[in-house]
Amino acid sequence: MRPFTYLQAAILAAGMADAAKKPKLPDPLEPRPMNPEAEGACAVVQGGEHACGPNGCESWLNRGLETEGGWNPPYLNISSLVTIPIKEWYAGTGGDRCENLRLLWNLPGKTYNIPPILLAVLGYQESACDPLHRHYGVLRCKKGTCPNGDKKDKCEYPLETNADCAARNLRRWLDDSNDNIIYALGKYDDWFTAGCGRDDDDKRFTTDYRCSDEGRLRNEKRRDKRPPNLSFIHDTLNGWLQGHNLTDPAHPLRGKYSHLGNCTNT
Incomplete structure (x- = not known):
């Protein structure tokens, strides 16, 4: 039987009273403020070969991915992120x-x-905000990072423990990079920088690595068994x-690598 807490009960019940107060839907094509710290930023999101948006162009976010040196994330402080208001x-x-899961x-x-x-x-990307999600929970808590759990524990429940685990992992990667959100998001999706390959320190995370022999072994440990989305950031x-x-x-606003799926249609 799954652990059930008062906070979990509150999470599942929350949000109904505020339904009438929701703001007007934002216009997805309305120009957004551009992040002054982001290279190649554009006010209206574009996808495909020249993908860009308020937080930089994809070629900058993915710097080094198409070179032998591998992914070399540029710096973007998490405090500078341009986002829409969460209520919108x-x-x-x-x-x-x-x-309803806002807590x-x-x-x-x-x-x-x-x-x-x-x-x-x-949370939406991981589980569509489904509290009964069967993989890593509402958010992604990787095996071995669950507090007070064994190496096989994914902290799916209680929900607040699952969310805390995912946020704590993000904070660890942010701390490791002086609050670089590009680096932290890459780590969240199993990207790595030079010298941090799982089996060979000389490996680099490149467009070819995802379906290399070592890359395929890493993919087997991912929740969906698929290689990382190179347009994830x-x-x-x-x-x-x-x-x-x-x-x-x-979706036309996805990045240039969005057509890449599993390692049979790369």
Whole structure:
């Protein structure tokens, strides 16, 4: 029987009283303020070969990915992120399901100094804000990182423990990089920098690595057994955080690598 807490009960019941107060849906094509710290930023999100958005262009976010040296993330402080207000996100993509779980984003967000909208977006990507999700929980808590758990524990329940674990991992990667959100998001999705390959310190995370022999072994340990999405950082920073729902792999605002699926159609 799954652990059930008072906080979990509150999470599942929250949000109904505020339904009538939801703001007007944002215009997805309305120009957004551009992040002055981001290279190649554009006010209206673009996808494909020249993908860009308020938080930088994809070629900058993915710096080094197409070279032998591998991914070499540029610096973007998490405090500078351009996002839509979280209430607008709830009124659009997030919907009632994500809003009803807002304590899962707000409490760890405050504890680890992470914008709640970022945790909410990652929760939607991971589980569509489904508290009964069967993989890693509402948010992604990797095996071996669950507090007080064994190496096989994924902290799916209680929900607040699952959310705290995911936020704590993000904070660890942020601390390791002087609050670089690009580095932290890459680590969240199993990207790595030179010298940090799992089996060979000379490995680099490149466009070819994802389907190499070592890359395939890493993929088997991912929740969906698929290689990392090489447009994940652009999709998250310039798509989801701006109110766009990029669930459809063919969405025109997704990055240039969005057509890459498993290692049989690369």
